[in-house]
Amino acid sequence: xxxxxxxxxxxxxxxxxxxxxxxxxxxxxxxxxxxxxxxxxxxxxxxxxxxxxxxxxxxxxxxxxxxxxxxxxxxxxxxxxxxxxxxxxxxxxxxxxxxxxxxxxxxxxxxxxxxxxxxxxxxxxxxxxxxxxxxxxxxxxxxxxxxxxxxxxxxxxxxxxxxxxxxxxxxxxxxxxxxxxxxxxxxxxxxxxxxxxxxxxxxxxxxxxxxxxxxxxxxxxxxxxxxxxxxxxxxxx
Amino acid sequence: xxxxxxxxxxxxxxxxxxxxxxxxxxxxxxxxxxxxxxxxxxxxxxxxxxxxxxxxxxxxxxxxxxxxxxxxxxxxxxxxxxxxxxxxxxxxxxxxxxxxxxxxxxxxxxxxxxxxxxxxxxxxxxxxxxxxxxxxxxxxxxxxxxxxxxxxxxxxxxxxxxxxxxxxxxxxxxxxxxxxxxxxxxxxxxxxxxxxxxxxxxxxxxxxxxxxxxxxxxxxxxxxxxxxxxxxxxxxxxxxxxxxxxxxxxxxxxxxxxxxxxxxxxxxxxxxxxxxxxxxxxxxxxxxxxxxxxxxxxxxxxxxxxxxxxxxxxxxxxxxxxx
Numbered sequence: 001x002x003x004x005x006x007x008x009x010x011x012x013x014x015x016x017x018x019x020x021x022x023x024x025x026x027x028x029x030x031x032x033x034x035x036x037x038x039x040x041x042x043x044x045x046x047x048x049x050x051x052x053x054x055x056x057x058x059x060x061x062x063x064x065x066x067x068x069x070x071x072x073x074x075x076x077x078x079x080x081x082x083x084x085x086x087x088x089x090x091x092x093x094x095x096x097x098x099x100x101x102x103x104x105x106x107x108x109x110x111x112x113x114x115x116x117x118x119x120x121x122x123x124x125x126x127x128x129x130x131x132x133x134x135x136x137x138x139x140x141x142x143x144x145x146x147x148x149x150x151x152x153x154x155x156x157x158x159x160x161x162x163x164x165x166x167x168x169x170x171x172x173x174x175x176x177x178x179x180x181x182x183x184x185x186x187x188x189x190x191x192x193x194x195x196x197x198x199x200x201x202x203x204x205x206x207x208x209x210x211x212x213x214x215x216x217x218x219x220x221x222x223x224x225x226x227x228x229x230x231x232x233x234x235x236x237x
Numbered sequence: 238x239x240x241x242x243x244x245x246x247x248x249x250x251x252x253x254x255x256x257x258x259x260x261x262x263x264x265x266x267x268x269x270x271x272x273x274x275x276x277x278x279x280x281x282x283x284x285x286x287x288x289x290x291x292x293x294x295x296x297x298x299x300x301x302x303x304x305x306x307x308x309x310x311x312x313x314x315x316x317x318x319x320x321x322x323x324x325x326x327x328x329x330x331x332x333x334x335x336x337x338x339x340x341x342x343x344x345x346x347x348x349x350x351x352x353x354x355x356x357x358x359x360x361x362x363x364x365x366x367x368x369x370x371x372x373x374x375x376x377x378x379x380x381x382x383x384x385x386x387x388x389x390x391x392x393x394x395x396x397x398x399x400x401x402x403x404x405x406x407x408x409x410x411x412x413x414x415x416x417x418x419x420x421x422x423x424x425x426x427x428x429x430x431x432x433x434x435x436x437x438x439x440x441x442x443x444x445x446x447x448x449x450x451x452x453x454x455x456x457x458x459x460x461x462x463x464x465x466x467x468x469x470x471x472x473x474x475x476x477x478x479x480x481x482x483x484x485x486x487x488x489x490x491x492x493x494x495x496x497x498x499x500x501x502x503x504x505x506x507x508x509x510x511x512x513x514x515x516x517x518x519x520x521x522x523x524x525x526x527x528x529x530x531x532x533x534x535x536x537x538x539x540x541x542x543x544x545x546x547x548x549x550x551x552x553x554x555x556x557x558x559x560x
Contacts, residue, residue, distance in 0.1 A: 050445060051444075052441060052444065052445070071444070071449075071451075072441075072444035072445055072447075072450075073444055073447045073448060073449045073450070076445065076446065076447030077447060081445075081447075082445050084441075084442060084445055088439055088441070088442035088445070089442075090434070090435045090438045090439060090442065090443075091438065092434060092437075092438045093431065093434060093435060093438070097431050097434075100428075100431065101431060101432070101435055101443075101446045101448070102446060104428070104432060104446050104447045104448050105447040149446070153446070153447060
């Protein structure tokens, strides 16, 4: 059984149907990416899995437990952690306080310190800024902090929503390099991206979502080679 | 000089009360972005619960409130009444949030605001019922005899005058200081406090960190109500003639504390304390040196001035309105 199984998810914003039966699964150890255009339903899918939105229909099973309609903090407790779109760091807190909030639900001090250390090894720039107000960080540093903070929660599955959003190309490379490393170190990743090119390079498998429905799925390399994906998402003519 | 010192002492005592109440407004606003109009009614409850308990407990420990020769009540009596009022009001704050505000978490802010006014009216009118506190003013028995602690002779325009510093004022300033330092520690040095600041910045992102947002909001209401209860208790110590629960003096007290929160920068805990002392100073010095009939005018004039010059308040940062 897969680590995360999403079955036939239907989500509405008022009367507007945002997800029309989305199904996907993530096996332990994988990097899976969900790519698609603006407004296709990528973030909505992650937000529903995290419990921020209530699905009208469908099932979400994580680690053998049905978690649809659970409140977000209960979802985090199962080890399903999201670094949200737009980083959503707490600008009014210090970098260190932001990091520690990642471990809000944990009480094992020694283990937290170890995970924090590990997260900071991925992002040395964040370590240099621990005492600073998080709002003073650059966009790239904020993104690093957001991922580091999620790692401190010791996720079994880390969901990343548009980690490359608004970053300089050089930084995008760095971030994706680290995503690869995090996965190699044993964390399963579900990655939502508009930057399909980068996402397909990092991921093992991919799903393409269009207007609230999964249109294609398969090994990332195979999708990257397909004409439809190349035309629609990779800028090929 | 003597007049100045005496006015300063009153400013410190009154400012402490404003600050305690302003903290509740500012913490709730910081997290839920609405003004809890029922907050001043929690102060009233704090004062009246203190009064009720005092009236019950005085005979129980062999004291007579009407006999001036009766011995001074022991210090632990006042302390236990304070704690009881604080606990009772925290619970009431919890219940109000749970049943009046939480169901409206996703409703437009205006709905919550109107509900808050409704809760305020409800509390005022419940308080006037005869089996509650009744519709008439009462005299709070002295829990603390106002002993003179210091008497200083200071020069004044008409020769030397005495400045008297009494136990009640010192107790008010001291108790408030302890509570405010405890709050500062809680908000800035503990995990729960960090969570409160996180929730006030971004509710959704906090939920994604695993913070149980609803529980943190409950804690915030309980904390604000606890401070309001303490303010009500201390107010009753200083001004024993308790007006009935719906009287305008209470509304005005709450309104001024709200002004303090706005002047300090609403949502900012340290700003609320600063604002409390600033408006107390303006009010007390204005009343003494200019005219006491305009004491409320000074406070609201200051509010207008601050809003013109620094709309986000003295310590407030510019708020980005989330769209």
